[in-house]
Amino acid sequence: MATLVCTIQDHRDDVNWCSFSTKLLATCSGDKTLRIYNSCDFSELPFSPLSGHGYSVHCCCFSPCGQFLVSCSTDATIVVWSMATGDIEAIMEHPGRSPVRICDLSPDSTHLVSGASDGTLALWNFPSKQLRSVGSVVDTTLVACSFTPCSQFFMSGSTYGDLRLWDLNMNQLLAEKDAHDLGVTCCKFAPDILAGGRQFQLASCGQDTRVKIWTIHMLRSGGWKMQLLHTLTGQTAPVLSCSYSSDGQLLVSGSVDKTVTVYDAVTTPVLSLLRYVTACTFSPSSPLIATGSMDKTVNIWRLEDGCSSSSASFSNLRTSTSAGRSKLLVNDWSEEDVSEWLVEEGLGGLVDKFRANDIDGTELLNLTKETLASELLIESIGLRSKLLRKVEELKSCSVSSDVPDEFLCPITRELMKEPVIAADGYSYERSAIESWINTKNRSSPMTNLPLLTTLLTPNHTLKMAIGRWKTSH
Template identity: 65%
Template sequence: MVSLVCTLQGHRDDVNCCAFSVRLLATCSTDKTVRVYSAADFSELPFSPLAGHGYGVHCCCFSPCGRYLASCSTDATTMVWSMESGDIVAVLQHPGRSPVRVCAFAPGTSYLVSGASDGSLAVWDFQSKALLKTATVGETAVVACSFTPCGQMMATGSTYGDLRLWDLYLNQLHVVKNAHDLGVACCHFAPQVQSDGQSVHFRLGSCGQDSLLKIWTVLWHGPAGCKLRLLHTLTGQSAPVLSCAFSADGQLLVSGSVDKTVAVYDAHQGLLLYTLKQHERYVTACAFSPTAALIATGSMDKTVNVWRLLDGSSEHGNEEKAVPGRKSGGCVTLLASDWSEDNVSAWLCEEGLEALVSTFKANNIDGVELLGLTKETLTAELKVDSVGLRNKLLRKVEELKMSMVCTGVPDEFLCPITREMMKDPVIAADGYSYERDAIEGWISSRNRSSPMTNLPLQTTVLTPNRTLKMAIGRWKASQP
């Protein structure tokens, strides 16, 4: 589920953009200001609001390190602010002095891109304040811009409805005409990169005046060029969709619409998970926190709402749970990993292993400990000397693990390593989801190979799979 954390009411006019860094939330408005809040408690910082623009502020974004904030305005400037003091670091005057509609930092560089109402793009080195390159998309406003996680390619969208891919030096790589009929409003790359050895894959979300949210895959073949392929067209909102953003793990996609709603989707399957209806006017902005399960949404009602995503399991803490002995269709309905010490004792008695009850109780063996037992543990730590008793117990534990399949548990909820339902699912570099403890143990002992493909993992970074965790929570709550 999603709960409303707080409503920020500092702006005096339409909120046009929201942006998170690791520790801050920034919002900008037609009231000419940028406001900055702590992402911990959403208190406004002492140097906020930032008041340097002469007209309304259309977009704001943090540098990858979070030390700087850029904002752009109808006054034809992009300003860069220090997030330590709130001071202006740079004022970048857009070529042609056209209103600047969008700005974005390139990850891993000191480059900043700005796009304007006259269809022009500019690449700046914001630290030296040097204009490095310009380009134009024609007589249309550039209103959307997003960089790939590697920072070597970006996508732009215009009011003509086209999506264009560029390299960092504004060489056009690919264009999709009429990607959104009546115009693109926003685009955003997912933070993940995938590679099959021949090409690099990115996912791009885009939305527009056609009331659609689209998910694309971008295939980058290096010198051979790139292609944009449509994966999903999402129709969960009934009016123009003005903003969209991927979550930090790439599992969720959020969008805001003229119909006053915020929609949260499963980004892989294209399924609508939640519709939020707290705003009173058009929802113009949305952003995910990079470190917490938080969404910020801004609106023409002058407010910013902060929402928290919950995994769903805590909602049902008082529900009645099955215990060993209560079965459905011949299978235990409570997962063994959820068993208490008493549940384990009851199961031992049920399976004719009463002789182990006192030993297990003395060593506080619950469901998780039971499923992790090995021959060595039973011999050295629990002092179970009987070979027959040890072997019988281990056979029963294996049967218990396999019984999870016949409970009707969806296979995607089971960790590929342990075959148990996941409690803390994470995504590894091979694209598969695992229980965190299981994959961390695998990596530490198996020389960083993939359990599913046996190929080397390009990185050992593990990304929380919040969407899967929420799905597991909902499924568990639906069981009798």
């Protein structure tokens, strides 16, 4: 069994990836930021959030020593961060300036691989941050990469559905072209090297709702062989993420069917989560799992004793009033909900005043400087200003969590103000697509195909629809 330790609700958009070091947890999001937490008490570090990417951050991974964090983004860059200060150590531009969807560090910290939407793979010397070699898979987007535990090879996975093994000279050693129907979403090598260094175990998951376990053999003749061991069918929608425990005895996967499953051998008990699971990972130093979701939250789970010898499953049972309250619109908050929010925001001294004036969620959103001073009799200007800032943040978070996806720019994932239609038929925020065209090869951010023209047409219908939605909300 597993118990929920805490729920982190700091990101403003989908959580795309979670990564543990021995001491820290890193999360990244469509809100362009990374957040760093102490893995003992999950308090956020003083230098968090990390802001350096221009667009959505898709993946992040720690160096084995935990000294550095690497992230990649739609902005076509890979950024190396210092975990001592939060400063940027290096920025590497992926060849071709295509959106980078995945990155992974070798266990010996010697190499870094990045995969992009145009099918290119870049292998970097990590100590020098210099590009070593480039490879490619035609007509696909690379969304998965994982180094073998010996650091000498790595596997890539793509939206085409293939898994390919590469050496450090970017030679393709083998290809499993139909590994997952409809596309691979993630792949991870188990931490153990088997058969005297000649065999590895790989887990992969995909849009076909399957998790598959493979063995990859290095033949004495010098060739390679890939063999499917198990197909795990416990989930009923695309499986977006998988991860091995540090001892290789457990495997966790997260799915669009709102479930997280912990596998031991081939057992698959499942209980429901509240929202789509986009990311999952084991801690290397404690019996913890972090899961990320499209509901912008990160959940931390502790595996109970016995999970290493039997399968574990869990549901996202809300254990705090704040987590339960988050399912409501602020307008629906009760007076008690408002009081709990004040305490969480460090404004507990105002609880009595708010209760005396029967302030519920609707009235909270309508507070002004004048009402705070004249009706609630809050004399401190600083306290009034802090409260109003928190209310504005609450409004922003409330709107963004409820906004229809078609009103969000595909590049920035923010509510569009001046939507325009590009040659690929998609609508974007004007400033975002203009910046994209000016700095990238002129390809579509959505299809990666060339834009036949850079002409942008105002989408008046969409703008009016957004205006009507904003008025009603």
